[in-house]
Amino acid sequence: MLAGAIALAAVAGVSACGDEGSSGGSGGDGGQLELTIGTFTEFGYEKLLAEYERLHxxxxxxxxxxxxxxxxxQQLLTKLAATSGLEDVVAIEEGHIPDILDKPQLFNDLADIGPADTKPDxxxxxxxxxxxxxxxxWIGYGTDIGPLAMCYxxxxxxxxxxxxxxxxxxxxFESWDSYFAAGDRYVEATGNAWFDSDSQIFNAMQNQLExxxxxxxxxxxxESNPDIKENWDQVTAAGRGGQTAKLVAFSPEWNNGFKQGAFATKTCPSWMLGVVQEQAGPANAGKWAVTDAFPGGGGNWGGSFLAVPKQSQHPKEAAELAAWLTxxxxxxxxxxxxGNFPSQVEALSSPELLNTTNEYFGDVKTGELFAVQAQKVGQAQYKGPGDGKIQENATSPALQAVEQGKSPEDGWRQAVDAAERIVG
Structure with missing residues (x-):
């Protein structure tokens, strides 16, 4: 779940689900039980929460x-440390879940308090x-995901x-070797950049590692995993060969790059289609395409979870709400x-999803395309405390430094030193 993601093409509505009055408990004025939920950016929950209140x-x-x-x-972690102030249900983004997983004592186990029919499968x-x-x-029920495809x-x-x-x-786009080889051909023919930044490519490669x-x-x-350094060398070599546009993701310059054709390809999680359409604008409709090929097979970028902190005074009812929302x-x-892409198996095979098309990208069946890509993601990579900070504060700044002229080896040392400080 990321800021800037906008709706994909609308599809036909589906019927409401839920057993009226299934949640027990009482409290507050008039016998009503009051629940709170905390989210960020756009989860698409406004109408759903009103529907839940009608059903309960x-x-x-x-x-x-x-x-x-x-x-x-930041506020979530502060309130966890203070053991007060959190909502009954809290959203946690995938990049921040590593900093939550080492605090299981502060969360309810959804396997214990959740509805009996809400199973991991x-x-x-x-x-x-x-x-x-x-x-x-089991800390969080999964909300959306960001299966990766390639836009160009x-x-x-x-x-x-x-x-x-x-x-x-x-x-x-069959492999990273073929992707960078095509980039060399593109740069030689045009003198222009193949992708937006070294860090965007490196992060996709990093998330594919075991x-x-x-x-x-x-x-x-x-340093102990040689695959990380191998990816670093491959990306920085491509960048120094002219393949990178040297644009910081989500910066004004990066946004404008979509309009100006500053790069020819873009790693595209499902929500990125909305970003491309918004930033490239109507003048570039039909010029952008998306394919269900991605170097290395597949990957994920984005998505969140709903959790129930121990601070909740109504954990069972909170878990029922989280289960219904997901x-x-x-x-x-x-x-x-x-446009937030579903993570539930049943949703991924629904006609409402599979028949979704996107006019901006040539009426491609984006629902079907990303459902296929979601199935290509392998076992979840373990992400320990500080993982997201290493990406944000170690490797990405170091890769930007290489794009600005620092040698790849000096940039690597910068990344390693910063990672060591983060992990302590």
Whole structure:
């Protein structure tokens, strides 16, 4: 779940789901039980929460919504440490879940308090596994996901003498080797950048590894795992060869790059289609395409979870609300509102999702495309405390420094030193 994601094409509505009055408990004025939920950016929950209140006349819900994920998660960690002030249900973004999983004692185990019919097999395996602590505590019900595909400018590839049809381009994006080789051809033909930044590509590669920045013993692996350095060398070599546009993601310059054709390809989680459409604008409709090929097979970027802190005075009712919000029917409705891609297996096979098309990208069946990509994601990579901070405050700044002229080896040392400080 990221700021800037906008709705994909609307699809037909689905029927409401829920057993009226199923949540017990009482409290507050008039016998109503009051629940609070905290989210950030756009989860598409406004209409759903009103629907839940209609289905459960004894429940009143207060929704605390924060505009940006960074401040929201900082407040979440502060309130956890203070053991007060948290909502009954809290949203946690995938980049911040590592800092939560080492605090299972502060959260209810959803396996114990959740509805009996809300089982792990409702979700894709890797989504469920991403929210289970080492001691087995099931901390969060999965909301959305961000399966990866590749977006590209058809006109720019064609002008460089490269294939441009969504089927014909697949060999270009079959592996990272073929992707960077195509980038060399593109740069040689045009003198322009192939992708937006080294860090965007490196992060996608990093998330595909079996072992990430930390081992399951929470030992720093940035030097002990040779695959990380191999990815670094490959990305920085491509960047120094002219493939990077040297744009910081979500900066004004990066936003403008979509309009100006500053780069020809973009790693695209499902929610990125909305970003591309918003930033590239109407003038570039039909020029952007998306294909269900992605180097290395697949990957995920984005998504969140709903958890019930021990601070909640109504944990059972809170878990029922979280389970309902993340059920297949509600995930489809949230997708209709915001484009957030479902993580529940049943939702991924629903006609409402599979028949969704996107006119801006040439009427491609985006629901079907990303449902296929979601199935390509393998076992969840373990992400220990500090994992997200390493990406944000160690590798990404170091890669930007390389783009600005620092040698790849000096940049690598900068990244390693920063990671060591983060992990302590």
């Amino acid at each position: 006349s004894n429940i009143k819900i207060t929704h605390h919504k924060t505009g940006q994920g960074g401040p929201y998660h 409702r979700w894709l395996d890797w989504k469920y596994e991403s929210a289970v602590a080492k001691d087995g505590t 400018r058809k006109d720019l590839l064609a002008a460089a003498g490269l294939p441009s049809d969504p089927e014909a381009v697949k060999p270009l 072992t990430g920045y930390l081992t399951e013993d929470d030992e720093l692996a940035i 059920a297949p029917e509600q995930q489809i409705k949230a997708f209709q509102e915001t």
